[in-house]
Amino acid sequence: MANGNFILSIQAMYNQFTKAEKKVADFVLKNPKKVLFMSITDLADACSVGDTSVFRFCRTMNLRGYQEFKMRLSLSITNEDKDNEELEVDVTPNDTFETLAQKVLKSNLDAINETYTLLNGEEFSLAMDYFEAAENVYIFGVGSSMLTAMEAMNKFLRITPKVHCIQDPHMQSMIASMLTEKDLAIFISYSGSTKDTIHVAQLAKQSGAKIIAISRFIKSPLTSYSDVTILCGANEGPLQGGSTSAKMGLLYILDLMYAEYYRRNYEVSRDNNQKTASSVLEKLY
Numbered sequence: 001m002a003n004g005n006f007i008l009s010i011q012a013m014y015n016q017f018t019k020a021e022k023k024v025a026d027f028v029l030k031n032p033k034k035v036l037f038m039s040i041t042d043l044a045d046a047c048s049v050g051d052t053s054v055f056r057f058c059r060t061m062n063l064r065g066y067q068e069f070k071m072r073l074s075l076s077i078t079n080e081d082k083d084n085e086e087l088e089v090d091v092t093p094n095d096t097f098e099t100l101a102q103k104v105l106k107s108n109l110d111a112i113n114e115t116y117t118l119l120n121g122e123e124f125s126l127a128m129d130y131f132e133a134a135e136n137v138y139i140f141g142v143g144s145s146m147l148t149a150m151e152a153m154n155k156f157l158r159i160t161p162k163v164h165c166i167q168d169p170h171m172q173s174m175i176a177s178m179l180t181e182k183d184l185a186i187f188i189s190y191s192g193s194t195k196d197t198i199h200v201a202q203l204a205k206q207s208g209a210k211i212i213a214i215s216r217f218i219k220s221p222l223t224s225y226s227d228v229t230i231l232c233g234a235n236e237g238p239l240q241g242g243s244t245s246a247k248m249g250l251l252y253i254l255d256l257m258y259a260e261y262y263r264r265n266y267e268v269s270r271d272n273n274q275k276t277a278s279s280v281l282e283k284l285y
Contacts, residue, residue, distance in 0.1 A: 006076035020053035021060060036074055039217035040066045040193055066193060107245045114233025115249040127228040128260050130210040134184035137163045140172055141188040142196045148247060149188050152254040158276045159262055159269040169196045176203035183209040190246050192220025201225040214253055
């Protein structure tokens with residue numbers, strides 16, 4: 001299947017779709033650029049069908065899943081319109097360094113500003129209540145989200161020893177299966193549809209742990225398991241996985257959680273911060 005002909009391929013296979021799949025195809029053909037920034041649940045809701053219908057549509061198109069579908073669609077649109085601004089492929093060979101610096105700065109600032117706008121004070125406060133009450137806090141992620149999770153653990157370990165981050169997906173599953181109602185699991189996933197992350201979230205839910213999802217979409221396979229969902233800003237196209245602008249939104253949320261925990265537990269956090277700083281003093285010149 002040629003990337004540039006993907007939209008034409010949808011049209012060519014239209015008669016092979018079921019009634020529900022045709023609803024998906026109709027929406028995609030009318031709104032290809034909009035679909036790039038929608039979760040599988042968002043697309044299903046927009047078409048008035050279930051998530052499984054969207055997945056079956058992808059399989060009918062001989063794709064492995066929704067992410068490959070968005071990848072093919074993105075490549076098709078890019079080939080048709082090299083100047084597509086919605087994909088944020090804004091950098092051009094003719095940009096000066098000053099122009100390039102301004103574009104990158106704007107992209108990152110926009111992500112943080114949008115994340116701030118999306119904040120729900122009550123939901124965030126409830127998330128921090130769960131964080132305070134938990135005996136252990138595990139932060140989970142896969143790929144670039146794992147790197148963000150590790151940064152979060154490194155930050156929180158300066159003020160509390162109860163925050164953990166397991167890197168291996170199999171070990172994540174084993175840990176999740178042994179959590180209790182006294183534990184908290186924080187899942188970082190921009191799309192909310194990463195298979196490994198969803199599997200671990202399902203195990204954590206079955207174990208009785210509280211779950212916080214940090215994601216771009218309010219409705220996704222991941223958020224169906226969460227007790228609290230915190231939304232991050234920045235639109236990330238299928239070809240921009242792990243983009244810095246999306247990460248900036250996630251880091252802003254985690255930094256805010258750190259600051260709020262520090263504020264709520266000021267005396268202990270201050271003392272622990274001094275202890276951990278002193279512990280590595282001899283390792284610094």
